[in-house]
Amino acid sequence: MLSWRSEGSARVIPFEPVRSNLKSQPLFEVLAVMGSGMGFERNAEIFAEDEPAEYVYGIASGAVRICKLMSDGRRQISAFYLPGDIFGLEAAGHHSFSAEAVGDCRILVLKRTAFLAQAARDDSLMAQLWEHSMSHLRRAQSHMLLLGRKSAQERLASFLLDMAERLSKSGAIELPMSRQDIADYLGLTIETVSRTLTLLEREGLITIPASRRIVLRDRHGLSELDDCLAA
Amino acid sequence: MLSWRSEGSARVIPFEPVRSNLKSQPLFEVLAVMGSGMGFERNAEIFAEDEPAEYVYGIASGAVRICKLMSDGRRQISAFYLPGDIFGLEAAGHHSFSAEAVGDCRILVLKRTAFLAQAARDDSLMAQLWEHSMSHLRRAQSHMLLLGRKSAQERLASFLLDMAERLSKSGAIELPMSRQDIADYLGLTIETVSRTLTLLEREGLITIPASRRIVLRDRHGLSELDDCLAA
DNA sequence: CGTGCGTTTGAGTGAATTCAACGGCTGTGG
DNA sequence: CCACAGCCGTTGAATTCACTCAAACGCACG
Numbered sequence: 001m002l003s004w005r006s007e008g009s010a011r012v013i014p015f016e017p018v019r020s021n022l023k024s025q026p027l028f029e030v031l032a033v034m035g036s037g038m039g040f041e042r043n044a045e046i047f048a049e050d051e052p053a054e055y056v057y058g059i060a061s062g063a064v065r066i067c068k069l070m071s072d073g074r075r076q077i078s079a080f081y082l083p084g085d086i087f088g089l090e091a092a093g094h095h096s097f098s099a100e101a102v103g104d105c106r107i108l109v110l111k112r113t114a115f116l117a118q119a120a121r122d123d124s125l126m127a128q129l130w131e132h133s134m135s136h137l138r139r140a141q142s143h144m145l146l147l148g149r150k151s152a153q154e155r156l157a158s159f160l161l162d163m164a165e166r167l168s169k170s171g172a173i174e175l176p177m178s179r180q181d182i183a184d185y186l187g188l189t190i191e192t193v194s195r196t197l198t199l200l201e202r203e204g205l206i207t208i209p210a211s212r213r214i215v216l217r218d219r220h221g222l223s224e225l226d227d228c229l230a231a
Numbered sequence: 232m233l234s235w236r237s238e239g240s241a242r243v244i245p246f247e248p249v250r251s252n253l254k255s256q257p258l259f260e261v262l263a264v265m266g267s268g269m270g271f272e273r274n275a276e277i278f279a280e281d282e283p284a285e286y287v288y289g290i291a292s293g294a295v296r297i298c299k300l301m302s303d304g305r306r307q308i309s310a311f312y313l314p315g316d317i318f319g320l321e322a323a324g325h326h327s328f329s330a331e332a333v334g335d336c337r338i339l340v341l342k343r344t345a346f347l348a349q350a351a352r353d354d355s356l357m358a359q360l361w362e363h364s365m366s367h368l369r370r371a372q373s374h375m376l377l378l379g380r381k382s383a384q385e386r387l388a389s390f391l392l393d394m395a396e397r398l399s400k401s402g403a404i405e406l407p408m409s410r411q412d413i414a415d416y417l418g419l420t421i422e423t424v425s426r427t428l429t430l431l432e433r434e435g436l437i438t439i440p441a442s443r444r445i446v447l448r449d450r451h452g453l454s455e456l457d458d459c460l461a462a
Numbered sequence: 463c464g465t466g467c468g469t470t471t472g473a474g475t476g477a478a479t480t481c482a483a484c485g486g487c488t489g490t491g492g
Numbered sequence: 493c494c495a496c497a498g499c500c501g502t503t504g505a506a507t508t509c510a511c512t513c514a515a516a517c518g519c520a521c522g
Contacts, residue, residue: 068376070458076376091358091365097372126357127322133364134322140371141328145299145307147378148418152510179469187379192510194470211469211519227301383478410501423478425502442487442501 027086027128030118031058035110040101046088049098053090056115059083062105063176066097067184077185079139080177082166086132089115102177147187150227152196155186157225160206164216171219175212258317258359261349262289266341271332277319280329284321287346290314293336294407297328298415308416310370311408313397317363320346333408378418381458383427386417388456391437395447402450406443 037060040046046057046064057064064081078097081087088099089112101107119125146158159182163173175182183190197214200206205222207215216222268291271277277288277295288295295312309328312318319330320343332338350356377389390413394404406413414421428445431437436453438446447453 066372068372070376070380072458074380076379078372078375091362096369126361130357130361130364131322133361133368137364137368137371138327140368140375141297141299141309144309144371144374144378145301147375148307148415149301149305184379189511190469191471191512195510198470227303420479421501422480422503426478429502 025084025128026125027132028058028084030115030125031056031086031108031110034114034118035108038107038109040105040107042101042103044101046099046101046107047095049095051095051098053088053093053095054112055088056086056110056112057088057099058086058108058110060106060108062107063102064099064105064107065102065177065181065185066099068097075184076187077181078143079136080181080185082176089129102181152186152188152192153200154225154227155188156193156196156200157205157222158228159186160200160214160216161219161222161226161228164219171216173214173216175214179211256315256359257356258363259289259315261346261356262287262317262339262341265345265349266339269338269340271336271338273332273334275332277330277332277338278326280326282326282329284319284324284326285343286319287317287341287343288319288330289317289339289341291337291339293338294333295330295336295338296333296408296412296416297330299328306415307418308412309374310367311412311416313407320360333412383417383419383423384431385456385458386419387424387427387431388436388453389459390417391445391447392450392453392457392459395450402447404445404447406445410442 035056035058040062047053047055049068059081061083063083064085064087065077066079066081066087067075067077069075079087080102088095090096119129146155150158160173163175164171167173167176177185179190179193182188183193186193188196197206197208200222201208203221205216205218205225207217209215266287266289271293278284278286280299290312292314294314295316295318296308297310297312297318298306298308300306310318311333319326321327350360377386381389391404394406395402398404398407408416410421410424413419414424417424419427428437428439431453432439434452436447436449436456438448440446
């Protein structure tokens with residue numbers, strides 16, 4: 001059941017280092033300058049739960065999902081990471097979740113030890129590192145409110161607004177992930193995601209010119225669904 | 232609706248500093264040595280969402296809930312903190328959630344700035360601070376799996392096992408929180424929590440000698456419900 | 463022009479919710 | 493000491509929202 005999910009490690013394609021300066025946050029800069037680039041195919045596993053955490057990762061292009069699995073195949077995606085984001089840095093030992101490529105993507109990789117050595121040299125970096133973890137924690141808390149207390153419409157509204165903010169700025173979003181990914185992120189089924197999107201379209205809040213392309217027509221209406229007393 | 236929840240700040244009772252050494256984790260020690268003690272009554276607000284984050288808190292006795300609210304009163308508790316736990320430390324500016332006393336409790340309080348100054352003096356403390364945030368993040372991720380993908384029975388099983396581990400070690404748990412708190416933590420209603428507990432009792436997995444006292448009769452059975460591929 | 467995958471749509475079901483009533487414990491005041 | 497009020501928790505009945513099962517659609521690719 002759902003076995004396609006565990007196709008697991010598709011091929012890993014090394015490629016020439018990227019000197020991305022899309023995002024100039026110092027943490028990402030460290031990766032861009034010191035790290036090396038790798039390519040991952042769609043659905044490739046970047047690291048697995050319980051695996052020793054040896055590297056830090058930064059996204060040059062594409063998107064990554066962080067997930068936890070149950071033994072019967074149920075999956076919860078706890079976050080999507082997009083270009084400029086850093087992930088996989090554990091304080092100790094092992095990863096507590098797995099990371100997979102949502103689509104083909106280019107990832108910057110740096111040894112954890114090298115990254116931490118750099119942080120030790122630069123106090124402000126250590127502080128930013130902590131700040132970084134805390135911002136993830138804040139996101140996680142907002143997401144718990146969504147998962148525990150919001151209706152399907154509210155979940156989709158929150159999701160679309162978040163995605164718009166993170167990867168478009170304009171009213172149109174090009175989603176990097178499948179409906180199944182969205183469902184597993186929002187704690188819904190693929191059918192409910194699909195139905196709810198068409199519902200939002202019928203209500204005039206969005207239009208869906210292509211399944212992965214969504215235009216926000218009424219941000220205000222979406223924000224009302226989102227509630228957004230949460231940060 | 233649900234207005235009792237917002238009784239808000241019940242009286243705050245200052246009390247003589249506690250030199251607790253229940254838990255000797257260095258972070259908590261800093262609070263025990265440098266901080267001052269305060270008492271909070273049941274349901275008192277310790278700090279509110281969006282309030283400037285000026286202090287760090289440690290629990291000497293009692294329990295605290297961390298929550299987010301929606302404008303219509305829906306509430307999600309993202310964590311419970313128990314004796315020995317530290318909370319309220321933000322990397323920057325403002326709290327992204329509120330904290331309330333679950334029952335009467337004694338809290339150690341220290342100025343954020345004093346705490347961070349100490350951390351700056353002691354490298355290992357800064358590292359532990361980061362480690363601390365990461366362990367919260369790990370918990371949050373497991374909880375997202377619970378909220379997004381688990382059935383009511385599975386949620387209660389996870390909850391009970393977690394509580395047993397954190398506050399009893401033996402098979403009997405004395406719950407510090409109400410059914411409403413449990414419901415808001417697990418993303419359920421109070422009725423579902425109640426029904427599911429009696430169901431678990433009928434199945435012989437637990438016994439409930441008093442509403443706040445629960446005995447785990449079959450940990451193995453509970454673990455199976457819990458699934459617990461999650462850390 | 464089929465084949466395969468991702469998505470949409472439909473019909474029926476079900477787990478948890480809502481609405482409602484009852485039971486039990488605690489503390490207060492007569 | 494008992495009566496009563498106020499909570500908190502449990503139980504019951506009916507509803508609902510999202511889920512499951514199933515089928516069809518559409519696009520991309522060989």
